[in-house]
Amino acid sequence: MALLEVKNLTVEFGSEDKPFRAVDSVSYSVDRGEVLGIVGESGSGKSVSSLAVMGLIDFPGRVSADALTFDGQDLITMPAKRRREITGKDIAMIFQDPMSALNPCFTVEAQIMEALKVHEGGNKKQRRERTLDLLNQVGIPDPKSRMTAYPHQLSGGMSQRIVIAMAIACNPRLLIADEPTTALDVTIQAQIIDLLLKLQEDSDMGLILITHDLALVSEAANRIQVMYAGQLFESGPADSIFAAPRHPYTQALLEALPERSEGHDRLRTIPGVVPGQYDRPQGCLLAPRCRYANDHCVKARPEVTDFNGRDVRCFYPLNDQGQPTGLTADTTTGETV
Amino acid sequence: MLGFLFRRLGDIIPTFFGVTLLVFFLIRLIPGDPILMMAGERGVDAVRYAELKAQYGFDQPVIVQYFDYLIGVFQGDLGKSFVTKKPVIDEFLTLFPATVELATMGILFAVIFGIPFGVLAAIHRGKWIDHLTMSLSLTGYSMPIFWWALLLIMFFSTTLGWTPISGRISVMYFFEPVTGFMLIDSLLSGEKGAFASAFSHLILPTVALGTIPMAVIARMTRSSMLEVLGEEYIRVARAKGLAPMRVIMVHALRNALIPVITVIGLQVGVLLAGAILTETIFSWPGIGKWIIEAMNRRDYPTIQGGILMIAFLVMAVNLIVDLLYGIINPRIRYKR
Numbered sequence: 001m002a003l004l005e006v007k008n009l010t011v012e013f014g015s016e017d018k019p020f021r022a023v024d025s026v027s028y029s030v031d032r033g034e035v036l037g038i039v040g041e042s043g044s045g046k047s048v049s050s051l052a053v054m055g056l057i058d059f060p061g062r063v064s065a066d067a068l069t070f071d072g073q074d075l076i077t078m079p080a081k082r083r084r085e086i087t088g089k090d091i092a093m094i095f096q097d098p099m100s101a102l103n104p105c106f107t108v109e110a111q112i113m114e115a116l117k118v119h120e121g122g123n124k125k126q127r128r129e130r131t132l133d134l135l136n137q138v139g140i141p142d143p144k145s146r147m148t149a150y151p152h153q154l155s156g157g158m159s160q161r162i163v164i165a166m167a168i169a170c171n172p173r174l175l176i177a178d179e180p181t182t183a184l185d186v187t188i189q190a191q192i193i194d195l196l197l198k199l200q201e202d203s204d205m206g207l208i209l210i211t212h213d214l215a216l217v218s219e220a221a222n223r224i225q226v227m228y229a230g231q232l233f234e235s236g237p238a239d240s241i242f243a244a245p246r247h248p249y250t251q252a253l254l255e256a257l258p259e260r261s262e263g264h265d266r267l268r269t270i271p272g273v274v275p276g277q278y279d280r281p282q283g284c285l286l287a288p289r290c291r292y293a294n295d296h297c298v299k300a301r302p303e304v305t306d307f308n309g310r311d312v313r314c315f316y317p318l319n320d321q322g323q324p325t326g327l328t329a330d331t332t333t334g335e336t337v
Numbered sequence: 338m339l340g341f342l343f344r345r346l347g348d349i350i351p352t353f354f355g356v357t358l359l360v361f362f363l364i365r366l367i368p369g370d371p372i373l374m375m376a377g378e379r380g381v382d383a384v385r386y387a388e389l390k391a392q393y394g395f396d397q398p399v400i401v402q403y404f405d406y407l408i409g410v411f412q413g414d415l416g417k418s419f420v421t422k423k424p425v426i427d428e429f430l431t432l433f434p435a436t437v438e439l440a441t442m443g444i445l446f447a448v449i450f451g452i453p454f455g456v457l458a459a460i461h462r463g464k465w466i467d468h469l470t471m472s473l474s475l476t477g478y479s480m481p482i483f484w485w486a487l488l489l490i491m492f493f494s495t496t497l498g499w500t501p502i503s504g505r506i507s508v509m510y511f512f513e514p515v516t517g518f519m520l521i522d523s524l525l526s527g528e529k530g531a532f533a534s535a536f537s538h539l540i541l542p543t544v545a546l547g548t549i550p551m552a553v554i555a556r557m558t559r560s561s562m563l564e565v566l567g568e569e570y571i572r573v574a575r576a577k578g579l580a581p582m583r584v585i586m587v588h589a590l591r592n593a594l595i596p597v598i599t600v601i602g603l604q605v606g607v608l609l610a611g612a613i614l615t616e617t618i619f620s621w622p623g624i625g626k627w628i629i630e631a632m633n634r635r636d637y638p639t640i641q642g643g644i645l646m647i648a649f650l651v652m653a654v655n656l657i658v659d660l661l662y663g664i665i666n667p668r669i670r671y672k673r
Contacts, residue, residue: 051572088577103592115577
């Protein structure tokens with residue numbers, strides 16, 4: 001059984017009769033020792049879906065799912081108190097901006113020890129030792145003197161290491177890293193990712209890596225999940241997605257990589273933005289931005305289907321040559337292909 | 338920390354000069370001659386008038402009078418009351434504990450109710466509990482003290498008879514003041530029921546005086562709390578699996594209190610101003626009532642001394658608030 005099993009997770013905001021679906025029937029699973037990469041533009045529901053897994057979606061947000069289980073335990077029906085025992089201990093999360101993730105009023109030591117106190121107990125001395133241990137583990141130079149530092153005295157990279165130390169304090173079995181490097185310098189980014197992957201390997205954790213850095217995900221993840229406007233667009237093994245994207249959106253994302261624009265005057269982009277609450281298209285959510293879209297795409301919404309062993313949400317999944325399949329004469333408009 | 342303290346103390350000196358200037362000259366702008374006031378209805382002849390004028394130094398140029406006054410102040414001499422002929426500082430010190438007692442109770446009342454109301458409103462944002470506490474606090478804020486105090490007296494003292502109408506303690510009890518604080522003295526006296534009597538006399542003035550600061554604190558706590566609750570570190574704290582109560586009371590409230598503490602400090606000034614009204618209505622023998630009487634009699638030394646001492650107090654409280662600020666917020670402690 002997978003460590004985390006998410007089936008048709010939906011997160012809605014707004015009124016009951018006119019809800020906005022930030023996450024729309026997303027399914028995935030993560031195994032022990034596995035790295036799942038979730039990619040997509042800003043506003044595609046990556047963070048919201050993982051917050052739902054953490055149980056951090058507040059009123060007026062509504063979370064529903066056919067299944068949301070961790071290690072066989074149902075997270076949805078579980079009492080709040082029991083769930084908090086899992087949150088922070090077995091499932092931990094790292095957030096985007098390390099500079100705002102630490103409470104400015106408390107020392108590094110206090111913030112790490114707090115997590116230990118809640119979940120593991122022990123006495124103050126043990127917790128302090130463990131904290132020192134953790135700081136060493138995440139590569140903080142001179143950890144002893146950093147213990148009593150306040151967040152404003154730390155650099156961004158240093159703060160992110162502290163945040164990571166805080167997350168792995170109770171030896172979680174699943175770690176969710178929500179764009180852990182977005183707010184950091186490029187030089188620091190690689191270090192932090194290396195650190196995360198090393199920790200993941202050492203303790204055989206499951207890791208969900210949320211990012212919009214495709215290059216990063218291609219190296220780190222076993223499986224990739226492409227999300228768009230709250231929906232799952234494509235998922236499958238990392239290398240095969242990179243070799244042959246099946247969804248036009250994945251293809252466009254990959255083409256936007258700078259290294260794939262060699263020989264072009266300009267970097268390739270995807271025109272337009274992710275639809276928000278008020279401009280959601282009636283048909284396929286990507287239709288206004290998709291280069292292959294036709295009338296059918298504008299009118300009807302595709303479901304996730306299996307295509308060559310991969311989950312794809314598209315009427316016309318791409319073949320190995322990157323061309324849409326299944327287009328027939330009557331659905332084709334002049335513009336496509 | 339010590340350097341910070343000295344810098345802040347340094348800031349106080351020019352403010353102090355400013356207050357002496359204001360108080361000295363403003364009081365002389367009010368129409369009315371203190372010597373004629375002292376003479377009363379019978380009046381005084383020109384020779385005696387000139388004599389008295391010279392005696393009190395009013396024949397000197399105002400600027401000379403000011404420096405004479407200033408020199409006195411720096412030697413700890415606030416002058417003697419024109420009316421009672423007693424040193425101003427002695428009168429002040431006798432009456433001061435009563436005001437401090439009232440003001441302390443007022444601010445305690447404001448903090449003890451204001452902060453929880455603000456927190457409650459923030460965590461139930463947009464629900465009835467939020468609307469209720471916020472409209473109550475707006476009502477409290479808009480209520481003139483003298484009117485509110487009278488309403489309280491009418492309802493609780495006259496109609497219900499639960500609390501005494503005025504004074505600090507029932508006339509049945511008499512003991513020598515030790516600290517000047519009635520609550521403490523009544524305990525020290527060992528007389529049965531004295532403390533309860535002193536306490537019941539304090540309730541209504543405390544409520545009347547503390548209502549406005551409470552409303553301000555509640556509103557400030559609410560908005561500050563709402564801002565903090567949206568911060569990422571609150572989410573991080575929750576992601577640690579902490580109980581909601583701990584997240585709110587430890588992680589959020591501590592950060593939210595930073596602006597609230599400033600407001601509490603500023604309210605002390607408001608409180609002392611309010612004490613003047615409250616003391617007058619409840620016949621509370623404090624400095625508020627004392628200054629009002631001095632003003633009616635153009636008792637210059639008393640007015641100057643009283644206001645100077647109050648200003649000094651407000652500055653001292655704000656200094657303490659600044660220091661507290663540093664304790665609560667590490668970013669301020671280490672900066673500069």
